[in-house]
Amino acid sequence: MSNRRRCVVVGGARTPFVKAFTSFTELDSVALGRLAVAGLLARTGVARGDIQSIVWGGVILPSASPNVGREIALDLSLIDVEAQTVTRACASSLSAITTAASAIERGDCDVAIAGGSDSTSNAEIKLPQKVVHAMAPLALGKPKPADYLTAVGKLAPFSDVLPTRPRIAERTTGEVMGEAAERMATRNEITREAQDAFAARSHHRAAAAAEAGLLADEIVPVEAPGGWVHQDGMIRGDTTVDKLAKLRPAFAKGGTITAGNASALTDGAAAVLLMSEERAKALGFTPKAVVSSWAYAAVDPADQLLIGPAMAVPRALDRAGLSLEDADLVDFHEAFAAQVLSVEKALASDAFAKLRLGRERAVGRIDPARFNVHGGSLALGHPFGATGARLVTTMANELARTGKRSAVLGICAAGGLGAAAVLTRPLEILDNLGARQLAA
Amino acid sequence: MSDLLLDLSRSRGLKKALGAAGVSLPLPEPLRRQPGPISSRPLEGRVVAVGVPGGARLSAALAEALPALGASIEVDGDAAPFRGPAEAFGRGVSTSGAGPLDGLVLDATGLAAPDELLALHTFFQPRLGRLSRSGKVVIIARRSAPIAARAVVGLAKSLGKELGKSGGTANVILAEDGADVSVAGPLGFFLSSKSAFVSGQVVTVRPGGAPSRPRSLDGKVAVVTGAARGIGRDTVRALAAEGAWVLCVDRPDDDAETSRVARALGGAALGLDVTDPAAGDKLRAALGDRSIDVLVHNAGVTRDKTLARMKPADFSLAVDVSLGAVVRITERVLAEGRLSKGGRVIALSSIAGLAGNLGQTNYAAAKAGVIGYVESLAARLAEQEITVNAIAPGFIETRMTAAVPLFIREAGRRLSSLGQGGQPSDVADAITFLATPAAAGITGQVLRVCGQSFLGA
Numbered sequence: 001m002s003n004r005r006r007c008v009v010v011g012g013a014r015t016p017f018v019k020a021f022t023s024f025t026e027l028d029s030v031a032l033g034r035l036a037v038a039g040l041l042a043r044t045g046v047a048r049g050d051i052q053s054i055v056w057g058g059v060i061l062p063s064a065s066p067n068v069g070r071e072i073a074l075d076l077s078l079i080d081v082e083a084q085t086v087t088r089a090c091a092s093s094l095s096a097i098t099t100a101a102s103a104i105e106r107g108d109c110d111v112a113i114a115g116g117s118d119s120t121s122n123a124e125i126k127l128p129q130k131v132v133h134a135m136a137p138l139a140l141g142k143p144k145p146a147d148y149l150t151a152v153g154k155l156a157p158f159s160d161v162l163p164t165r166p167r168i169a170e171r172t173t174g175e176v177m178g179e180a181a182e183r184m185a186t187r188n189e190i191t192r193e194a195q196d197a198f199a200a201r202s203h204h205r206a207a208a209a210a211e212a213g214l215l216a217d218e219i220v221p222v223e224a225p226g227g228w229v230h231q232d233g234m235i236r237g238d239t240t241v242d243k244l245a246k247l248r249p250a251f252a253k254g255g256t257i258t259a260g261n262a263s264a265l266t267d268g269a270a271a272v273l274l275m276s277e278e279r280a281k282a283l284g285f286t287p288k289a290v291v292s293s294w295a296y297a298a299v300d301p302a303d304q305l306l307i308g309p310a311m312a313v314p315r316a317l318d319r320a321g322l323s324l325e326d327a328d329l330v331d332f333h334e335a336f337a338a339q340v341l342s343v344e345k346a347l348a349s350d351a352f353a354k355l356r357l358g359r360e361r362a363v364g365r366i367d368p369a370r371f372n373v374h375g376g377s378l379a380l381g382h383p384f385g386a387t388g389a390r391l392v393t394t395m396a397n398e399l400a401r402t403g404k405r406s407a408v409l410g411i412c413a414a415g416g417l418g419a420a421a422v423l424t425r426p427l428e429i430l431d432n433l434g435a436r437q438l439a440a
Numbered sequence: 441m442s443d444l445l446l447d448l449s450r451s452r453g454l455k456k457a458l459g460a461a462g463v464s465l466p467l468p469e470p471l472r473r474q475p476g477p478i479s480s481r482p483l484e485g486r487v488v489a490v491g492v493p494g495g496a497r498l499s500a501a502l503a504e505a506l507p508a509l510g511a512s513i514e515v516d517g518d519a520a521p522f523r524g525p526a527e528a529f530g531r532g533v534s535t536s537g538a539g540p541l542d543g544l545v546l547d548a549t550g551l552a553a554p555d556e557l558l559a560l561h562t563f564f565q566p567r568l569g570r571l572s573r574s575g576k577v578v579i580i581a582r583r584s585a586p587i588a589a590r591a592v593v594g595l596a597k598s599l600g601k602e603l604g605k606s607g608g609t610a611n612v613i614l615a616e617d618g619a620d621v622s623v624a625g626p627l628g629f630f631l632s633s634k635s636a637f638v639s640g641q642v643v644t645v646r647p648g649g650a651p652s653r654p655r656s657l658d659g660k661v662a663v664v665t666g667a668a669r670g671i672g673r674d675t676v677r678a679l680a681a682e683g684a685w686v687l688c689v690d691r692p693d694d695d696a697e698t699s700r701v702a703r704a705l706g707g708a709a710l711g712l713d714v715t716d717p718a719a720g721d722k723l724r725a726a727l728g729d730r731s732i733d734v735l736v737h738n739a740g741v742t743r744d745k746t747l748a749r750m751k752p753a754d755f756s757l758a759v760d761v762s763l764g765a766v767v768r769i770t771e772r773v774l775a776e777g778r779l780s781k782g783g784r785v786i787a788l789s790s791i792a793g794l795a796g797n798l799g800q801t802n803y804a805a806a807k808a809g810v811i812g813y814v815e816s817l818a819a820r821l822a823e824q825e826i827t828v829n830a831i832a833p834g835f836i837e838t839r840m841t842a843a844v845p846l847f848i849r850e851a852g853r854r855l856s857s858l859g860q861g862g863q864p865s866d867v868a869d870a871i872t873f874l875a876t877p878a879a880a881g882i883t884g885q886v887l888r889v890c891g892q893s894f895l896g897a
Contacts (some may be wrong), residue, residue, distance in 0.1 A: 303530075307530070345527075
C-alpha cells in the first residue's frame with residue numbers, strides 16, 4: 001500500500017442554484033456560503049470541533065470582507081477554524097478543494113471544508129477610477145470649498161463618470177465571454193444544432209436526476225426572504241431542440257450562442273467536506289471518493305479563451321495514471337455548449353494532441369453515455385465560485401452510488417485558464433496500487 | 441520630414457476632393473504596420489490562400505505553420521494535409537471563397553520545367569482581385585530546380601510592382617532540400633505586418649530554422665552600434681522588446697542621447713567611436729564577462745561628393761566607419777571567442793552598395809564591401825551555427841535623408857514599388873527578424889528593406 005497521505009471526499013452539499021436577481025437576491029456571497037456549509041455540517045454530522053480549516057472560492061468577492069471563508073466560519077460560530085479565500089475565476093471552488101487537498105496530503109491538516117459561492121445579484125457597482133481619484137481629496141480629510149471646485153475640474157469633461165455595469169469581459173482583450181464562445185463556435189465549426197442538442201440533453205438529464213432524487217442528495221433547502229427554496233430554479237425538462245432553435249443569438253448577428261445554450265448568471269454555493277483518509281476512518285466516515293489528481297493550465301485569452309480544459313484534462317489524467325477512455329465518468333462545466341463541444345473536439349483530435357500537447361495520439365473520445373450524466377451548468381446554472389464544488393459533489397456521490405471507479409472533471413475559466421481533477425473510488429485505488437506493487 | 445503625398449493619401453476627404461477636381465496624384469498607400477513586439481499570432485484573423493499545385497512538397501510544413509500563426513486557410517489543391525493542423529488550432533480550411541484575402545502563398549516547390557510555370561498564373565490571376573490593401577504574396581520554390589527558382593523570382597518582382605500602389609508586397613523563399621521547417625520563419629515574417637516595407641526580396645533558407653515565437657531573445661545579449669537615433673534607436677528598442685539585453689553604442693558626443701535610449705530599455709550605453717583603434721578594448725570592458733548573441737553594425741556616415749572632387753579624408757572616413765570598423769570589431773570579438781554559438785552578425789549595407797549612387801563612391805564602396813564580408817564570414821562561421829547577414833535599407837525617413845535636397849528626396853521616395861519612404865522601424869523589424877531563431881536558416885544574404893526601390897533591383 002502507498003504510504004502517501006490521500007485526501008478523500010466525505011460529503012458535499014449545495015444550495016439550490018437559482019437565476020440571479022430572483023429568490024436569492026438578498027443573500028450575498030457570505031450568506032449563501034454559510035447556508036451551504038451549515039447544510040454540509042448537518043448532512044455529514046461532522047463534529048464542529050473536528051473541523052480545522054475552511055478554504056473558500058469566489059469570483060465576485062465583497063470588497064469589505066474578501067476573505068469570505070473566514071466570514072462563513074464566524075457566522076457559523078466556528079471561531080477557531082482558520083480560513084482563506086481563493087480566486088481562480090470559474091475554477092475557484094475547484095481551486096479551493098485542491099488547495100485543501102494539498103494541505104491534507106502534506107499533513108498540514110486532517111479535516112477541511114472547501115467550496116465556493118457567488119452572488120451575481122450582489123455584484124458591486126463600480127465607480128470609474130476617474131471619479132474615485134477626483135473625489136479622494138473630498139472623502140479624506142477636511143475639504144475646503146476650493147477642493148470641490150478642483151474635483152469638478154478633474155472630472156471634466158464629464159465622460160466616463162457614470163458607474164459601469166458589471167460585465168464578464170476579459171481585462172486584457174475587452175472581449176465578453178459570450179463573444180469568445182461565439183468565436184470558438186465558428187473556429188471549431190460547432191453548429192447551432194449541435195449546441196442546442198447538447199443544451200437540451202443537459203436539461204433532460206438534470207431533470208431526470210432531479211426526478212430520481214439524485215439532486216436532492218446534494219441540495220440543502222434554503223429559507224430565503226421570500227420563502228423556502230428546495231430545488232434548482234432553471235432546469236427545463238420540457239425543453240426541446242426545436243424550442244431552443246427559436247431563440248435569438250445573444251452575442252453576434254447571425255451567431256449561434258443563445259440564452260438557451262449558454263449558462264445563465266446564477267446565485268448559489270456549494271461545499272465539500274475533505275479529510276485525510278486516516279482521519280475519516282478514525283472518525284467513522286465512509287469516504288465517497290479520493291481526490292486523486294488535479295491540474296491547471298493556461299492559454300492565450302486572445303486566442304481561444306475557453307479551450308483550457310483541453311490542456312488541463314490530459315495532465316490531470318496523466319497524474320492519476322488514467323486515460324480518458326478509462327474514466328467511468330466525465331463531468332465538464334458547461335459555460336457554453338459551444339465551449340464544451342470545442343473542448344470535446346480538441347480532446348478527440350490527433351492533430352491537436354500532436355501540435356498543442358506534444359502527445360502522439362488524441363487524448364480520447366468521450367462516450368456521451370458517461371459525459372455529464374446528470375446535466376451541467378447549462379441546466380443547473382453557474383454560480384462562478386460554486387461550480388467546481390458542485391462538480392466534485394455530484395461526481396463523488398455518483399461514484400459512491402454506482403460503485404464506479406473514476407471521474408474526470410474539467411472547468412474552463414476567464415483569463416484562458418483550464419482546470420481539471422480526477423476523483424477515484426478509495427478501495428479500488430488501494431487495490432490497484434497494491435496489485436501494481438505486487439506486480440513490481 | 442513628412443511625406444506630403446502620404447499625408448494626403450491618409451485623408452479620405454482630401455483624396456475624394458482631389459478625385460472630384462480631376463486631379464490625379466500618384467498617392468502612395470499608407471502601409472499596414474504592426475508596432476510593438478513580435479506577437480504570438482501575427483496573422484490573427486487574417487485569411488491566407490495557399491496554392492499547392494501538383495508535386496508541391498511543403499504542404500505539411502505550411503499546414504503546421506500557418507494556423508499556428510493565427511491564419512485561416514483557403515487551399516487551392518489538395519486540402520487534406522491542412523485539415524488536421526487547422527483543427528488543432530481551431531482554424532478553418534476552405535477550398536473556395538470569395539471574400540478578401542490578406543495573403544497569397546504559392547508552394548512552387550513542385551515546379552521545375554518551363555511548361556509547369558503556368559501554375560503561377562493559374563493560382564495568382566483569379567485571386568489578385570481579392571487581395572486586401574497591404575496584402576502579402578509569398579512564393580516558395582526549390583533551390584534545386586534552377587529554372588523554376590529564377591522564374592518565380594522574376595514573377596514575384598514584377599508582381600511586387602503591380603501590388604505596390606495598394607501597399608502590397610511580394611517576396612520569394614528559396615528552400616534548400618531538408619529546409620521544410622525553416623521556411624516557417626521567413627514565411628511568417630513576409631506574411632506579417634513586420635515586413636511592411638520589404639518587397640521584391642529573395643531569401644534562401646537552409647535547414648535549422650524554427651517557427652517564430654514571442655520573446656525569443658530572452659536572456660540574449662545584443663550590441664548595436666549607432667544606437668542613439670534613427671534606425672539604430674528603433675533597432676535597440678525592437679531587440680529589447682524581444683527580451684534582449686542591449687548594449688547601445690554611439691559616438692561619445694551623443695552620450696546623453698545614447699544613455700537616454702539605453703536607460704529606457706534597461707540596457708547599457710557605451711560612448712564609443714567605432715573607428716577608435718581601442719574600440720575593441722572598450723567594447724570588451726563594457727561587456728564584462730558577457731558573450732555577444734547579436735552583433736548589429738549600424739553605425740555609418742556619409743561624406744557625399746563626386747569622386748572628382750572628393751578629398752581623401754572624406755573617402756577614408758566613410759569607408760572606415762561603414763566597413764573598416766565592422767571588420768575590425770567583428771574579428772576582435774571572434775578572436776576572443778565572445779560571439780556565442782548560434783549567434784548573429786547583422787551589418788547594415790545600403791541599396792547604394794548594390795546599385796551605386798551619384799556622389800557616394802566612398803559610401804557605396806564601403807556598403808558593397810560589407811556584403812563581401814558578410815558572404816565570406818557566413819561560410820566561416822556556419823559550423824558554429826552563427827548566421828551573418830546584411831540589411832540594405834532603401835529610402836528611409838531619417839535625419840540623414842531629411843537633409844537630402846528636396847528633388848532628390850522626392851525621387852528617392854517615389855522611385856519604388858511602394859512609392860514612399862520607409863520608417864526606421866521597418867529596418868529595425870527586419871534586423872530583429874534576422875536576430876531571432878526564426879531566421880536560423882538564413883545566412884550570407886542581403887535583405888533589402890527598400891519598398892522595392894527601382895535602384896539596383
